[in-house]
Amino acid sequence: MARAATTTDAFNAVAEPRRRQILDALAGGERPVNDLVRMLGLAQPQVSKHLRVLREVGAVDVRDQGRQRLYRLNGQALKPIHDWVKNYERAWSERFEQMDVVLEELKKEEGDGSDE
Amino acid sequence: MAVTSSGSAKVTLPTDQQILITREFDAPKHLVYKAWTTPELVKRWWHANRGEVTIAEIDLRVGGMWRYVSVTPDGFEVGFHGEYREIVANERLVATEVYEGIPDAEEHAALNTLTLTEVDGRTTLTVLVEHPTKEGRDAHINSGMEGGMQDAMDLLEQVAISLR
Numbered sequence: 001m002a003r004a005a006t007t008t009d010a011f012n013a014v015a016e017p018r019r020r021q022i023l024d025a026l027a028g029g030e031r032p033v034n035d036l037v038r039m040l041g042l043a044q045p046q047v048s049k050h051l052r053v054l055r056e057v058g059a060v061d062v063r064d065q066g067r068q069r070l071y072r073l074n075g076q077a078l079k080p081i082h083d084w085v086k087n088y089e090r091a092w093s094e095r096f097e098q099m100d101v102v103l104e105e106l107k108k109e110e111g112d113g114s115d116e
Numbered sequence: 117m118a119v120t121s122s123g124s125a126k127v128t129l130p131t132d133q134q135i136l137i138t139r140e141f142d143a144p145k146h147l148v149y150k151a152w153t154t155p156e157l158v159k160r161w162w163h164a165n166r167g168e169v170t171i172a173e174i175d176l177r178v179g180g181m182w183r184y185v186s187v188t189p190d191g192f193e194v195g196f197h198g199e200y201r202e203i204v205a206n207e208r209l210v211a212t213e214v215y216e217g218i219p220d221a222e223e224h225a226a227l228n229t230l231t232l233t234e235v236d237g238r239t240t241l242t243v244l245v246e247h248p249t250k251e252g253r254d255a256h257i258n259s260g261m262e263g264g265m266q267d268a269m270d271l272l273e274q275v276a277i278s279l280r
Contacts, residue, residue: 011254015132015250017132084257085127085129085257087257088127088135088257089124089125089126089127089137090124091164091166092125092127092137092139092164093124093125093139094164094165094166095125095161095162095163095164096124096125096139096141096161096241098160098161098162098163098164098165099141099148099151099161100141100142101160101161102151102157102160102161103141103142103143103147103148103151104143106143106147106150106151107143107147110147
């Protein structure tokens, strides 16, 4: 059975742990592929394969400088993931704000001791 | 009068299959535990301002079941249930969580671990949600949202378009 391409969107592109390591490394600044090979301890073809997936979804950009190819992070492409988690976080924040109200009441009840 | 704004929830994705929610409360842990495990109190906070909790059932013993149902103002109903696996009163609660809005829901149950740690009368709450698959986790992130999975699909479509 055909497997869905992993390159369809940023979510799939970052699902692979090695690709997240690459993104973390590039978050520190632009780097040539050799740096990434060394940092990840992977063979160059593997790193190149991951970089290709990341480039296809726009998560990294590349430019040539002399004989080197320099890769850098494009945060904009990862924003949907950030927003998606933020939305979930917002729901929990609102739950917890309601819990704060409940807890204030419980603290008062306990402080009064009148119902014990 | 004490104003308790302890900050917002922090959500991280430690691994492909996990969600970690963290929040600090200006209250001792036994009260946070009470708010978490008392049905009439759960009804007051679990809605997340996205509707009303219509059912909150808690049978707080190992092997006991829980079930929460909420309804958004436009009638979208979301149900969750699970089974308690481990209970350490005021400190730790492990339970499964099934989102009733997906096919084969039981197979996709998550395992939730609540921990409460108190320092100087303040409590740090963490909930670690562990899914059997990454897909399950990704669906979960959207399960509490109005529109549920549809929102997730719409979002993925937008992402795909924006990345063209």
